[in-house]
Amino acid sequence: MTNLSQPKTEIIENATPVLTGPTAVDTYDDVREELTAVFNEFWQLTVKCIYMPEAYRTVFLLWSLLTYMKDDLDYAPLLVIDAPNRGCGKSTLQKFLAVMTGQLPEDRYSDFTKAGLKQLNNDLVVFLDEIDTATKTQMRDVTNYLNTSFEASGAQTIKAGSIQSAYGFRCIAGINAIDKLESATQSRCIRIPLQRTPSTVRLEKRFEELPLEHLYGEADALKSTIEKYSTKLKYYFTYVDYPQKAVLANREGDAWRNMFDLASLLGEKYVNHLMICVSDHYFYDQGFDFPQVQYFVNVRQYKEPEKPVFYDGTDDDCTANSTKDLLAGVKAVLNVYQSKSKTGVQTKELFRLISILQIKDAPITQRSLARHLTNLGLTVNKNVDKNSGYRFDETYATLSAKYPKAVDEEICTAYMEQLLPHLE
Numbered sequence: 102m103t104n105l106s107q108p109k110t111e112i113i114e115n116a117t118p119v120l121t122g123p124t125a126v127d128t129y130d131d132v133r134e135e136l137t138a139v140f141n142e143f144w145q146l147t148v149k150c151i152y153m154p155e156a157y158r159t160v161f162l163l164w165s166l167l168t169y170m171k172d173d174l175d176y177a178p179l180l181v182i183d184a185p186n187r188g189c190g191k192s193t194l195q196k197f198l199a200v201m202t203g204q205l206p207e208d209r210y211s212d213f214t215k216a217g218l219k220q221l222n223n224d225l226v227v228f229l230d231e232i233d234t235a236t237k238t239q240m241r242d243v244t245n246y247l248n249t250s251f252e253a254s255g256a257q258t259i260k261a262g263s264i265q266s267a268y269g270f271r272c273i274a275g276i277n278a279i280d281k282l283e284s285a286t287q288s289r290c291i292r293i294p295l296q297r298t299p300s301t302v303r304l305e306k307r308f309e310e311l312p313l314e315h316l317y318g319e320a321d322a323l324k325s326t327i328e329k330y331s332t333k334l335k336y337y338f339t340y341v342d343y344p345q346k347a348v349l350a351n352r353e354g355d356a357w358r359n360m361f362d363l364a365s366l367l368g369e370k371y372v373n374h375l376m377i378c379v380s381d382h383y384f385y386d387q388g389f390d391f392p393q394v395q396y397f398v399n400v401r402q403y404k405e406p407e408k409p410v411f412y413d414g415t416d417d418d419c420t421a422n423s424t425k426d427l428l429a430g431v432k433a434v435l436n437v438y439q440s441k442s443k444t445g446v447q448t449k450e451l452f453r454l455i456s457i458l459q460i461k462d463a464p465i466t467q468r469s470l471a472r473h474l475t476n477l478g479l480t481v482n483k484n485v486d487k488n489s490g491y492r493f494d495e496t497y498a499t500l501s502a503k504y505p506k507a508v509d510e511e512i513c514t515a516y517m518e519q520l521l522p523h524l525e
Contacts, residue, residue, distance in 0.1 A: 128403040129337060132330040133366055139323045140166070140367060146316065147197060149305040151190055152298040159374040161194065161293055163360050165201045168226050168270045169327040170359075173335045175253050178356035181282070181292045182274035189295040191274040193308045195228045198272060200316045202226040203324065206308070213239040218246050223267050232275035244286055247271055251289040252355075279384060287384045288352045291360070294381070333403050338362045339461060340401040344392045345372060353385045369396050401512070418506035423462035424477065425507045430458045431479065432500060432508055433516035435493055441524060447490035448481060457523050458516055478503050 143162055151158075164180050171177060180198075182191045196206040202225070209228040210221065213235040221227050227250075235243055249256050249267045275281065279292050298304060327334070343365045349358045357379060364371035379389050420428070434454045438446045446454075452467040464470040471481060474491075478499050482492045500508060 129333065129366060129400070132326075132333055132337075135326045135330070136166070137367055139319065139326055142319055143201065143323075146311065146319070150308045150311060151194055151197065152302060152304060153190075153194075153293070153295060156374040156377040157293050159364070159371050160291060160360070160378050161198065163363050163371070163375075164270075164291060165198055166323065166327070166363060167359055168202050169324055170331070170334065171269060173331065173338075174359055176355045176359065177251060177253075177268060177270045178360070179247055179251065179286070179290045180270070180272040181278050181290045182272065182295065183278045183292055184274075184276055184295040186276060186297070189297050191295060192230060194293070194295070195230055195272060195274050196308050197316075198226070199228055200313065201320050201323070202270075203317070203320050204228075206313075213243050215242050218242055221246075223250075223269050226270045226272065229271065229273040230275070232273045232278050232281055234275070235281070240281060244283055247273070247282075247286050248289065284384070284386065288386065289356055290382075290384075291356055291378075292382060292384075334366075336403050337366060337400060341365055342399040343372065343397060344394050345376065345389075348389050348391060351387060353382075353387060354389070365398050372396070401515070418504075420504060420507040423460075425509060426460045426512065427455070427463050427473075428477070428500065428504055429508050429513040430455050430460050430463070430516050431474070431491075431496070433458075433513045433520060435491070435496060436513070437517050437520050437524060439493065442486055445482065445485040445490050445492040445496070447485055447488045449488075451491060454520055454523065458519060 140162060143165075144158065147158060147162070161180065164178070167174065167177075182194050184191050192209070195209050199206055199208050204225060208225075209230040210217065211229070211231045211234065212218075212220075213229070213232075229243070232243070246267055250269055250271045253268050255268070279287060279290065282290065338359065341362055343361070345361055346358070348354070349361060357375065361372060361375055364375050376389075376391055431451070434446055434451055438450070438454075448471055449467060452470050455463060455470065456465075464473045475481065479491060479496055480499075481489050482495060483489050485492060
């Protein structure tokens with residue numbers, strides 16, 4: 102078996118996660134505590150009947166947690182359970198995953214014909230077993246099915262008289278399963294390699310000896326926890342940042358990003374486990390060069406929705422959240438830039454500073470930013486320090502008159518702290 106006791110990429114040990122944000126408290130303690138409890142329970146249950154390195158145990162458990170968040174995710178990575186021969190526990194692992202996702206242990210399929218694939222329930226997690234028995238002709242249909250399952254807004258399958266999305270979590274298992282797949286499919290994969298249980302090791306139970314009622318109870322607890330915190334988890338995934346996230350690019354990065362996001366919520370140990378596993382994905386066209394810096398987690402703190410108030414006749418704030426973030430960023434730039442100019446900030450400099458904030462859905466070119474701000478009512482002045490830009494007095498006045506409730510001052514303050522080191 103491959104030695105996975107040490108990561109191939111050097112990791113700084115005992116680094117303490119640093120959580121920063123507009124407030125001093127961690128508003129994710131509740132969801133972290135409940136998810137960790139369920140995660141640990143499943144960990145102990147799998148140890149009883151499945152032999153595998155602990156880093157890969159983290160991977161398949163995190164993957165199963167993500168299946169309950171499908172509707173809030175852009176990507177559903179394909180899980181490949183791979184083994185060099187029979188008797189390594191591929192079917193056992195699929196049975197366990199089926200139960201974890203609320204299905205029956207036998208809800209696994211090995212009919213790879215067009216008719217068989219057509220019968221699959223795409224609303225559920227789909228388990229394809231014994232993929233090594235599929236013919237070359239069948240693998241073309243399987244490949245199309247798997248590829249169109251990966252991306253929520255990706256290509257759709259075309260069937261007689263209809264077009265439909267196959268988006269959703271898929272798990273395949275088989276002997277040398279990864280080698281059956283085309284490179285385009287491999288880049289969408291997360292691989293779990295299994296080996297025979299050594300003769301010197303004895304598992305406590307077979308899967309059939311586990312109490313199914315208890316397993317389904319834990320699956321229900323997991324589902325309830327994800328549903329309870331769905332809004333908060335989606336918010337966390339949107340705003341969390343950590344060193345590894347910067348290199349999770351391209352299709353391979355899309356497959357792993359949500360896994361890393363969730364791991365960062367549970368703790369640094371699990372992020373390290375994912376890095377170990379990524380380094381073993383030899384079939385990727387492009388590897389991940391993780392930065393050698395101390396681990397940290399930066400995330401905007403979550404605000405519980407305010408309690409409804411009685412209508413007082415004034416206009417409500419209907420500004421979209423992405424626009425609110427951009428307006429807070431513009432105000433932050435104005436606030437910090439007053440130390441550089443008495444007039445305003447030039448368009449080029451505003452774009453540079455806004456780009457540093459990495460605001461979700463912000464325009465990605467200087468021209469599109471200027472056009473978007475014009476649509477919002479923030480007009481360009483042709484004489485800001487002998488160039489075009491945004492005057493302090495005019496822009497502040499527009500923000501105050503047109504968006505009196507849109508700018509979150511705490512977020513604005515956090516943006517200012519982020520911008521100060523970058524003033525030229």
